[in-house]
Amino acid sequence: MYSMKIDEKKKVFSIVVSGFITEDEAAAYATDYKKHAESIHCPSYTLLLDGSGIKASKQDMLDGLKALIQSYVDDQYKEILFVQVESPTARSQMRRIDVLMNNVRIIEPTEIP
Template identity: 70%
Template sequence: MYSMNLDKNKKRFTIVVSGFITEEEAEAYTNDYVKHASSIDCAQYTLVLDGSDIIASKQSMLDGLKALIQSYIDHGYKEILFVQAKSPSARAQLRRIDVLMNNVRLIEVNEV
């Protein structure tokens, strides 16, 4: 499950992802993300990715996740903040995505 919120006053695009994401949900998510991102000047926005309640994904989904994170970077946001997952197994999976670790600032839930 996911939700997306654009706060044009604060120049903040917040995406919350929770639970286990299926391939069908990932496709819908990507389409929604593109629609939202194309409606703003990303360079003026902070992107907040809240994956604190995400559950570890199937290994086959990690390449898609890596491509999605690369698309966030390619959009050129002012800053990308990633809220750490609570699940140790999800944290371990995310740490293996080098593009994530090298291009975002990791924060804890209480820092949002």
């Protein structure tokens, strides 16, 4: 499950993802993300990704996740904030995505702006 919201006043594009994501949900997410991102000037916005409630993904979905995170970087947001994942297994998976570690600031849930 996921939700996306753009706060034009604060210049924050917030995405909340939780639970276990299926391949169909991942495809719908990617389409929705592109639609939302195209409606704003990304370099003026902070992207806030709250995946704290996400469950571990199937191993074959990690390449798709890496590509999606790379698209966030390519869209050149002013800043990308990623809320720390609660699940130890999902957290371990996220650590293996090098593009995430190099381009995103990981924050605790208490630090959400």
